[in-house]
Amino acid sequence: MADNILDAASQRESPQAAKRMRLDTDHEDGTSVPPSSLDAEVFVDPHHPNKLLEGLNRLRLNSVLCDVILCCEGQEVPCHRHVLASFSPYFEAMFTSGMRESTQDRVTISGVEPQMIGLLVNYAYTSKVSISNDNVQALLAASDLLEVTSVREACCEYMKRNLDINNCVEFYCSADDHSCERLKEHSFDHILEHFGVIYQKEEFLSLSVERLTEVLASDHLNVPEEDMVFEAAMLWLDKSPTRKQSFGQVLEHIRLPLISPSYLHTVVESLDVVKEQQGCQRFISEAKGEQPYSNTARPRRTTVIVMLGNTNKVESFDPLTNQRKTLGRLPMYLDDYAVCASGSSLYLAGGFDDNVSREMWRYDVLHNSWLRMAPMNEPRFCFSLVMLDGCVFAVGGRGSEKSEDSMEKYHPHTDSWQLMESVGVAEHYDNGCCNVVALDGHLYCIGGSRGGETGDQVAKYNPKTSVWTQLAPMQIPRHHQPAACVLNGKIYVTGGGSYNNNNNWIFENAMECFNPQTNQWTMCASMHMGRSSPCMVVVDGKIYVLEERDSDDNVIRNIECYCEETDTWTTVGEIADARFTFKCVSLKLRRDHGSVFSAAPSGGVRLGQPGIDEEDDSAGD
Structure with a gap:
């Protein structure tokens, strides 16, 4: 009845009233402001949505x-x-x-x-x-x-x-089930990186054959030997007798030509499941060289530590196998340059010899040579080079009037630099004395002693908004060149020079960890010795600290390794050659003795092209 009354009332309204009603609500946001009320204002209650x-x-x-x-x-x-x-x-x-x-x-x-x-x-x-x-x-x-x-x-x-080694398999399956591509990629990479621990866990052994083969087929599967991949497949097979019929599909993705002949003969060939399936026999024949090799002969990639210095010599160190190899030499001799890497991309820029350099070079893993890319807008040394979201950022440095207070961004696919002006770099970056790392779309500037500051300051920069945010300070001041890296969504910092309670200059061995989610620092186990400006990289879920000098200016050759799970440090090797300017990065390369690692050490120089050269996955030995 009420509806009928309202309808009748609306029909009796005059045309003038109807026109007035339309004018009163003629705004897109539905507000009612009479045209005669020129001084009207719109009241917005910010608490209304919550109320x-x-x-x-x-x-x-x-x-x-x-x-x-x-x-x-x-x-x-x-x-x-x-x-x-x-x-x-x-x-x-x-x-x-x-x-x-x-x-x-x-x-x-x-x-x-x-x-x-x-x-x-x-x-x-x-x-x-x-x-x-x-x-x-x-x-x-x-x-x-x-x-x-x-x-x-x-x-x-x-x-x-x-994400960790205990839940990455479950998270990978959930992400796959619900088409969460970024989470799937993230958890999949975690499985590949920590395969040596994960393949024995119940969650891994419960994978479907499709998901198992996706893991085993990856070039980035992090294993010291191919034998481990076969052992993982056998554990998965033994989990259920119904899986025998799918084993040929699994064996296809194990790189049997990379398995030692003795293991192939005594272990692989002797299995009943291999003898009973004709498809498995074909893979055995290929591994023994009785048939042409397919992609199963292609070496997997491994993450190595690439070491550079003030000579043109470049070496790699594989922590899993403790092997050192020579890579293509640098085309020049430089000091105080900067390097960065992500995946299989390695960049070197700036530095000085007789003059401060603007040049940038990229290491071509396919041809074992260095490619000259587009130069920076400003010459720089004592600066930071960081990769973030597929681009390279050059932060601060010395060399020109603009270098100290500028940042520029390199776009690999167009081989071009973009100068990012008015970003306040000088307020947060202490040239040559602090460190910069990238995490979750931001750059983090750590330590240094800008303008007499205490050396414990940390600032975050958002490239999308050009906004700096001051964060919680470190627990230990680090005035000069601390080392920093990112592991499992957290930032780890160690080393660097600072003053103790007696105002004496010391080199720190303490390490601390920053959690961006809570904006808090926590102390971790300390290194065995203090280091002035060490290099810090992550390989296989562990942190490696290399080189530089102690408080007596002696070169530290020991390589120390930190395990996050146990909060402990161990010494895992030594550096063969001391370098005055020491730089290192972690880089993904094939464990291929016929190309990258054993190529002629003279290397070469080529003009770079836009885009990122990757190793040719279709190529055999």
Whole structure:
């Protein structure tokens, strides 16, 4: 009846009244401002959204005006259709597309855990949800099904931040199930990097044959010998007798030509499952050289430490095999240059000999030579070179009036530099005395003594907004060249020069760790000895610290290795040749004795082309 009364009243209104009503609400945002009110203003209550949610949630908790009950495995959740439809396209389609659920008082939700329905409904009314290791996979599944994108993304980010050797296989499977590509790539890389530990875990042995072969087929599988890959396949096979029929599919991705002949004969060939399947016999014949090699003869890549100095000599050190090899020589002699690497891309820029250099070079892993790329806009030495989101950033340095207070960005695919002016580099970067690392889309500037500062300062730079943010200071001041690296979403810092309580200059051996999520520093185990300006790299989930000098200016040849899980340091080797300017990076290369490592040490110089040269995966030996 009320509707009829309103309809009748609207019909009796004069044309002038109707026109006035249209004018009053003629703004796109729906505000009602009469044209005659030139001094009118729009009031916006910033607390209104929260108040509205609080009111709706109060109604829900008291079962007031609720018009639907979600039912899931015995759990019932009263709520409001319009709230569900407003935060979930799944419910919007259910309640507005003429489906039978649109008129039902009770709607059954299948395919998710009942507790997750409660969490997501609570999120709809409060904008808050609690994510933990115990519920994150189930919450990801539920938010993916109900199309709650914000919670789905929050679950993925949580899993990326908390990824470790114990959960990476489960997270990889969850990411694959729900098409979370970035999480899948991140967890997959973690499996490859820590394969030597992970392949014995129950979660790995429970992988489907499709997911197992995806892992075994990767060039980046981090193993000291191919024998380990075969052992992993055997453990997986022994888990269930029904897997025998799929073993040929698995064996196809094991690089049998790389297995020692004795192991191939005494272990692989003697297995009943290999003897019984004709397809397996074909792979054995190929491994023995009785048939032409296919891609199974291609060496896998490994992460090595590439060492450079003030000579043109370049070496690699493989911590897994303790092998050293010579790479293509640098085309020049330089001091105080900067290097950075990511994956199989290694860049060297700046430095000085007779003059300060603007040049940049890229190491071509395929041809074992150095390519000259586009030069920087400014000559630089005593600066930092960092890779972030596929680009190279040159930060600060000396060499020209603009160098100290500038940053420039290199785009590999166009072979061009972009000068990023007015970013306040000089306020946060102490040339030659601090360190810069990249993490989660930001650059972190650590240590140094700009303008007499204490040496414990840390600043974060966002390249997208050109905004610097001051962060929590380190627990130990590091005035001069601390080493820094990123491991498992955290920043580790050690070494560097500072003053002790007696105001004496010392070289630090203490290490501390920064958690960007909490903005807090925590102390870790200390190195065996202090180092002035060491190099710090990550290989196979461990931190390696190399070279530089102690407080008596003696060269430290020992290589120290830090294990995050046990918080311990061990000495794992020595550096053969001392270098005055020592630089090192971790780089992915093939364990291929016929190309990169054993190529002529003279190297070469070529003009670079836009883009990043990768190793030719289609090439055989």
